Amino acid sequence: MTRLPKLVILDRDGVVNHDSDDYIRSVDEWVPIEGSLEAIARLNHAGVLVAVATNQSGIARGYFTIDELNRMHAKFQQALARVGGHIDGIFFCPHAPDDGCSCRKPAPGLLRSISLRFSVALDRVPFIGDTRADVEAARAARAIPMLVQTGKGERTLSQHPQFSVLPVFADLREAVDHILARGVSR
Template identity: 60%
Template structure:
């Protein structure tokens, strides 16, 4: 099985310092939805792993998060794409949970659900914590320069084996060529 794990905000959709708090604020990065559809066409399982601390902070509720994800899924369907699953951590940064990236808990849940070792699995993110979570489970780190990616690229803690791409569309073009 070919599996890829994507962060949401800053990879699939535009990010916001104030969080994405409503379906209206969720706007796809140009080419990202089509890239996911291309992965589907090439036989990849596509899973989203996203920190959503806005829930834990009380900025929005689970109903709103579900509505945002519903918009993402419907938008993907309009271009012939789909997600195999969405995993999220709803906890605030100070909650001490195991599922908030950079901890590997979300990715371990994905491994368990799909009954697959994550060695070499592409983990695509725009922040250091996305890449660190991926490395913790043996994944291959891919940094996109959308979202927080430009800033992350300058971080001295950036893992040496990180592959850097302008956006998700170019990651997918490389993986499917």
């Protein structure tokens, strides 16, 4: 019998929605990657909690406000609801890279906050991301790092070939297919 995780954690930009080197700054710029919303809904229907852990330094840089970020997340939740899904929690770091906080990935703070919020140990929790910071945050929190090739994933793999030993998937849909078919293992 497949042992599903109780929780899956996702990075946002580049995993769920299209990313930009100039930041996703508005509701209009938040566009889901094809199949990502349906993949999240499939996790929901399988009884798996889904949380998002995302760095949003655009707030500290003055590119957008927390209110605008909340509007993006409302659009995200509304789009998910249309396909029968939802996010159980969205956790974000609003700090700039040099602020020295403990929540900005690659630090494990966001993932640990999610673990506490849902009372789930991270050792059997996949964290699906597209960057080196995502992989390092997962490792630091003792979660299971998984990479997708969307967003910055291809660039991450070419710059860090050692990550090719991790579970690597074309996109979130393929990662969820794998989790639902095979579960997770250490």
